[in-house]
Amino acid sequence: VTxxxxxxxxxxxxxxxxxxxxxxxxxxxxxxxLAPSMADRVALSAMATAEFGHFERLSQRLRxxxxxxxxxxxxxxxxxxxFHASTTxxxxxxxxxxxxxxxxxxADFYREVAALLDPQTRDLVLEVCADAGHxxxxxxxxxxAIAADPQVAGRLALxxxxxxxxxxxxxxxxxxxxxxxxxxxxxxxxGQAGMMDLAELxxxxxxxxxxxxxxxxxxxxxx
Amino acid sequence: VTxxxxxxxxxxxxxxxxxxxxxxxxxxxxxxxLAPSMADRVALSAMATAEFGHFERLSQRLRxxxxxxxxxxxxxxxxxxxFHASTTxxxxxxxxxxxxxxxxxxADFYREVAALLDPQTRDLVLEVCADAGHxxxxxxxxxxAIAADPQVAGRLALxxxxxxxxxxxxxxxxxxxxxxxxxxxxxxxxGQAGMMDLAELxxxxxxxxxxxxxxxxxxxxxx
Numbered sequence: 001v002t003x004x005x006x007x008x009x010x011x012x013x014x015x016x017x018x019x020x021x022x023x024x025x026x027x028x029x030x031x032x033x034l035a036p037s038m039a040d041r042v043a044l045s046a047m048a049t050a051e052f053g054h055f056e057r058l059s060q061r062l063r064x065x066x067x068x069x070x071x072x073x074x075x076x077x078x079x080x081x082x083f084h085a086s087t088t089x090x091x092x093x094x095x096x097x098x099x100x101x102x103x104x105x106x107a108d109f110y111r112e113v114a115a116l117l118d119p120q121t122r123d124l125v126l127e128v129c130a131d132a133g134h135x136x137x138x139x140x141x142x143x144x145a146i147a148a149d150p151q152v153a154g155r156l157a158l159x160x161x162x163x164x165x166x167x168x169x170x171x172x173x174x175x176x177x178x179x180x181x182x183x184x185x186x187x188x189x190x191g192q193a194g195m196m197d198l199a200e201l202x203x204x205x206x207x208x209x210x211x212x213x214x215x216x217x218x219x220x221x222x223x
Numbered sequence: 224v225t226x227x228x229x230x231x232x233x234x235x236x237x238x239x240x241x242x243x244x245x246x247x248x249x250x251x252x253x254x255x256x257l258a259p260s261m262a263d264r265v266a267l268s269a270m271a272t273a274e275f276g277h278f279e280r281l282s283q284r285l286r287x288x289x290x291x292x293x294x295x296x297x298x299x300x301x302x303x304x305x306f307h308a309s310t311t312x313x314x315x316x317x318x319x320x321x322x323x324x325x326x327x328x329x330a331d332f333y334r335e336v337a338a339l340l341d342p343q344t345r346d347l348v349l350e351v352c353a354d355a356g357h358x359x360x361x362x363x364x365x366x367x368a369i370a371a372d373p374q375v376a377g378r379l380a381l382x383x384x385x386x387x388x389x390x391x392x393x394x395x396x397x398x399x400x401x402x403x404x405x406x407x408x409x410x411x412x413x414g415q416a417g418m419m420d421l422a423e424l425x426x427x428x429x430x431x432x433x434x435x436x437x438x439x440x441x442x443x444x445x446x
Binding site: 022025026029030032033038039041042045046048049052053055056059070073077 | 245248249252253255256261262264265268269271272275276278279282293296300
């Protein structure tokens with residue numbers, strides 16, 4: 001690990017994280033309107049607020065590095081907006097699955113990347129990816145919904161698979177567009193060796209997939 | 224001023240304030256999608272987040288007084304939901320005028336009531352009603368919009384008058400429904416003298432109206 005704090009790859013990583021948090025704020029605050037109770041509405045609004053707090057921390061770090069957050073986020077706006085437009089939840093349960101499964105895969109991936117970076121960036125990424133109670137809330141609510149109506153499980157399992165498919169499709173688009181970020185992981189763009197060889201990259205995807213399957217099981221859903 | 228901290232009127236006041244903040248969070252986070260730029264979107268999202276922080280402070284105070292926030296808010300949910308449903312902004316400028324004019328009148332009113340209460344409630348109300356930069360932001364953006372297209376001013380002036388009309392209508396509904404809150408101001412419900420006589424109540428409305436007219440002038444709009 002070297003001091004990579006102002007490298008193009010780190011700017012990209014902070015930018016993609018920042019816009020991800022800002023769009024998570026949008027999504028969660030909008031989905032709060034779907035909540036079946038005041039308590040659920042408050043819980044989702046609190047999560048939205050926490051995501052905005054993360055966005056502000058990441059924006060501040062970018063400014064500290066001399067980069068305008070808006071410029072760093074710009075390359076990733078279409079990716080997230082397209083993802084959210086193509087995966088608008090039809091109801092409260094789909095919004096909870098999306099929050100849990102989507103944030104889970106994202107956080108796993110960012111944590112893996114963070115391990116390759118300078119300590120200050122790593123600590124910030126770990127902080128904004130920490131689970132602030134989202135998971136326990138989503139698991140509790142979705143298990144209760146399935147217990148009340150077992151047919152819900154089939155529909156939500158399909159929804160979970162569709163979310164992963166859409167995320168992979170957007171991730172491929174980012175990987176194709178953002179050389180610095182891709183090179184950080186698999187190297188080779190500027191002649192430098194990447195952080196991971198192909199076997200390590202395969203192992204990373206296996207870990208992400210395993211964790212996703214574990215989350216779906218926690219929800220009571222087939223992965 | 225006596226220790227009124229757990230009186231029905233104070234519970235009502237904290238309840239109406241708390242639900243007002245929660246619905247302001249909803250409104251501002253949704254209106255952020257109308258923003259013409261990323262900077263404006265971030266600014267409105269930050270305001271929404273600040274409103275949610277106020278909601279949490281008021282909820283905690285209610286719990287400290289042994290009252291469930293949900294129960295305290297319940298009598299006011301329909302009032303705010305109807306107000307927001309009947310005043311959905313058609314565009315970004317209407318949302319800014321609504322945030323500025325609506326929050327301004329609300330904050331003026333709550334501050335007047337707070338002056339009649341125990342110090343702890345008063346300090347909390349003053350804290351959540353403090354202007355966290357909303358006003359300067361709205362004034363700056365709306366004046367710029369009018370400078371660019373003077374015809375905007377007529378439409379937004381009409382919009383401001385409509386907002387005040389809808390707010391007065393909802394306030395009358397609350398006054399008719401919530402005896403304790405009304406008695407706090409004008410007294411008489413339980414044989415006690417109220418805090419204000421009719422002349423003082425008239426002066427209160429004159430102050431609210433004057434402040435509203437000053438806000439409209441600050442926007443460059445006819446009141």
